[in-house]
Amino acid sequence: MSWMLITTLIWAGALVASFCSETYRELWCDAFIGNWAEVSEDNRRRYGTVGSYLMNVLIIFIQIAFFLFFLFVLPFLYIFIGLPIRLYNNCLKKEEGNTISDSEESEEKQKTEKSWAERNIRLFHFPGKIPFDFDRDCYIYVENHYDERINRLIEIHWEEISEIFQRYNFRFIYIPRWKPDTSALRLANLKKDSDGVEVYLTSMTTFQYVAHLCKVLHFDFNEMESGIFHFAGFLSRDDRLYGRDIDSSRFTLFLMTDLTEDNIEWFFTEYCKVIENSRSYSMGGPYMSVVTRYTEAESCELCGKDQIVIADYKFPVDMKDMAENVKREIEALKEGGYYELLLHTLGSGIVDDLKGMELTPSLSRMQITDDFKIWLTDYDKEVRLTPLQKTLYLFYLRHPEGVEFKHLSAYYDEILNIYQVLSNREDWEKQKESVRRLVDVTDNAINEKCSRIKEAFLSVANDFIACNYYITLQEVEVRSEGGISNKRLKRVTLPRELVSYPTEIAAIKISRPQEKIEYIENRLADSNEWFERLNNRFYDKSYPKGKLVKVFTDFINSNSQFYAAYSKRAVLYTHIGMYREAIADNQVLIDHDAKLWSSAIINKAEALFFLGQYEEALKTAGFYFEKENEPDSECYRIRAEIYKKLQKKVEYKADMKEYKRLLKEEDKSKYND
Incomplete structure (x- = not known):
């Protein structure tokens, strides 16, 4: 139909254009109107009256024949000639296993993926940085009412779903199958006995868990429709550079309304692919995973900061990236049932709300023995550290107020005195060089030591307990006439009344080198x-x-x-x-x-x-x-x-x-x- 319309329009246009010619108008009139008196004298003289008329009729006939050819014959020629060519091309494409080009297929796939993801995604934001650690590789099924259909599908295909997530190094958490490791309760100090807490943890429903999660994060419980809940990351005020200025913490909820018995594998595989593809962006994906391009330390270096300042910003990153043993230890804890997902991650306040109980770690006393071993006496366990690691740890034990890395060089004499006591077999020059390198925070040795200290404590206690013993970061806001600044203090939070030292360590003077610190700050x-x-x-x-x-x-x-x-x-x-x-x-x-x-x-x-x-x-x-x-x-x-x-x-x-x-x-x- 479209071909006939186009041909008719072309013919009509040609006809209109032909009438612009005076000669053609005469021919048309001669042929169809038969006005013999107005036939041109030249044509009559050349062909005669009858011959002129017949020539005009022939011209019009030829034009009508061309019109019919374009209207009916040409389309059939296109079909008969083009069909074998198209069949041949299709055969070639089938042999290559491709009916369309790779680029077209990729574009179509991206459009489909984008529309499917956008249709199901919901975004949630917590103002500022969330007050706990949340594993970005952990994906939790949530619901605000019992969804019988989806719960049945997850139960039936639990192993298959878990395997898909594990394939992408992710974890899928389904509360009814969540088996918390309650052995840590033996180290907890409960006002009431622990049986009630243990029973509650092992019988918690998804509905109850989501209610507490929403309370902690200040999210609307009614918006938690059946889906996969995920911590995507942090959004910063300038997410291309200043990663330390966190504006909000982003979570995503991916609705599972499209999930059916027939598309289990497709649904969860595509979900994991969307996350993985989103993480491939250097700036983080559009919604699934938000990752600032630079770490805090890197943004400081790019902006132009001294390396001794940058060391304080590298601390949290290096603690995560360098200590692979620490990571494996934490992974083992999570695989054991995600006990800390409630106690450590969401905080003890949840248990307080549930049972009116106060859950705090029952911390062991720490004794530094006469031969300088570190014993957690109530656990009857030794924490093994090298002399230099032990030197740094004892220094921070002796300074509960916390010390920034950039100020460590001001404490050189005190650190050297501790190291002399712990390593009396080494020569004097070697001792000084070891301590000099330790307090030179432009060298990465300081972060390596902190990582190994954390690893040592995690080897004798889970993180719910150990975090009270190893060196941690505490950010403190300081207001002055010059404005607001942040101190990145490193400290050990263990109550000092639980610590006892041998005489040789206790006798070392605790330094307060304020003048040296001021000199460093001025420089x-x-x-x-x-x-x-x-x-x-x-x-x-x-x-x-x-x-x-x-x-x-x-x-x-x-x-x-x-x-x-x-x-x-x-x-x-x-x-x-x-x-x-x-x-x-x-x-x-x-x-x-x-x-x-x-x-x-x-x-x-x-x-x-x-x-x-x-x-x-x-x-x-x-x-x-x-x-x-x-x-x-x-x-x-x-x-x-x-x-x-x-x-x-x-x-x-x-x-x-x-x-x-x-x-x-x-x-x-x-x-x-």
């Missing part, structure tokens, strides 16, 4: 102010770049581990044509942390390009694209220029195309901001 303030001035000049186009290189060099000579300064000076070197010096500064950043300072890799490639070392430049640029998940337009432009010099036309065109595409997106983003 840090001066360095920050100095770098801020340099940074402002860096963006001042009128300031001579050659002169700025010199002042940056003076700063780096005084602050050799201020890595943001190397980054700025490398850019300046490139601008003034000192490419070898730019390469050297970029290499310092790459050697320090190639992933964090991935920009230094592409900057090095650019400097190599200007030196004419195109093969090496391409190799370096390739390394950059391996490290960086989100290359910007400029990075593609730089690599495109390298390809151009190497006469790689296909690669050059591909990178230039991506450069232009990203440039439009970046311009659009700036406009929207």
